[in-house]
Amino acid sequence: RDLAGMTEGMVGSHIAFICKRAVMLTIAELIDGRLEKTPDALLVSAAHFKEALKELRESDASQAQGGVIQVLRFQKNE
Numbered sequence: 780r781d782l783a784g785m786t787e788g789m790v791g792s793h794i795a796f797i798c799k800r801a802v803m804l805t806i807a808e809l810i811d812g813r814l815e816k817t818p819d820a821l822l823v824s825a826a827h828f829k830e831a832l833k834e835l836r837e838s839d840a841s842q843a844q845g846g847v848i849q850v851l852r853f854q855k856n857e
Contacts, residue, residue, distance in 0.1 A: 781825065782797075782825070782828055782832075785829075785832055786832065793835060796831070796835055797828060797831045797832055797835060798828075798831075800830075800831035800834060800835070801823045801827040801828045801830070801831040802823055802827075804823075804827045804830055804831060805821065805822070805823045805824075805827050809821060
């Protein structure tokens with residue numbers, strides 16, 4: 780339920796990114812030795828989903844800021 784509430788209004792591609800990124804974060808922890816190499820240890824946790832959501836929001840904010848800068852440059856050159 781928490782994830783559903785945090786992703787309200789997002790489209791399918793956002794949800795797909797969050798899920799894929801959460802899996803990649805889990806695999807990275809396994810490779811780095813932060814997780815035991817047992818089947819039970821390889822679980823995608825809520826923390827992984829929250830980190831992926833945070834990365835998505837930061838990426839969206841950065842892209843939005845870049846768009847604003849481009850609009851301002853365009854207006855200045857008119």
